[in-house]
């Protein structure tokens with residue numbers, strides 16, 4: 001379970017109403033039961049319930065069972081998709097070890113009213129389910145134009161991998177192997193893809209590396225998972 005509290009030996013902590021209800025009523029945890037807590041800073045801690053009221057569960061730390069993993073430097077920018085597909089890409093980005101997730105508004109982006117708290121809640125839930133001790137940062141949404149204009153100021157020498165279905169369908173392996181050891185980001189377009197002007201702009205930038213994910217047009221959510229999988233397989237930690 002993800003908590004905001006600091007975790008250290010000899011700590012007693014009382015959870016808020018929602019998490020107390022979740023532990024006591026949904027997971028049916030009772031006094032004496034163990035739960036693993038993490039906060040993205042102090043590793044994973046085995047904790048024991050010392051009181052189990054549905055309104056406020058209290059736990060005490062027993063021992064640290066895993067050290068904190070170092071934060072991931074992988075940046076993932078995506079044009080927000082509608083409803084479940086948005087939840088899906090956030091979950092998969094967490095599972096695939098992304099460090100920062102940033103919504104990028106493009107010309108054909110269909111979803112314009114994003115709820116950052118929903119993105120964060122989704123990321124935390126995915127981290128809990130997959131024992132990811134680093135919950136990615138959800139960066140504020142940005143337009144594609146400003147993102148690209150400020151890229152070098154904000155990201156320094158980070159390269160931007162641009163998944164482009166119009167790229168000649170050669171394997172992405174050679175392009176990615178060139179990037180081993182470098183700081184990288186990945187950008188995926190919306191349901192309608194990038195506009196011709198956006199694609200032209202991306203292709204012209206020196207820090208952008210276009211890659212193909214094969215000759216078929218993939219759904220944006222599939223493309224995100226496929227691209228993150230090849231990136232992690234070839235140049236991941």
Ligand code: SAM
Pocket residue numbers: 162163164165166187188189190191192193194211212213214215216217218219220221223224
């Ligand atoms: N209309 C479908 C949808 O609703 O998901 C397909 C959208 S596809 C155009 C969206 C994005 O996925 C593209 O902008 C690109 O970033 C990525 N993509 C899809 N197929 C790809 C491929 N074969 N190679 C590289 N990127 C791809």
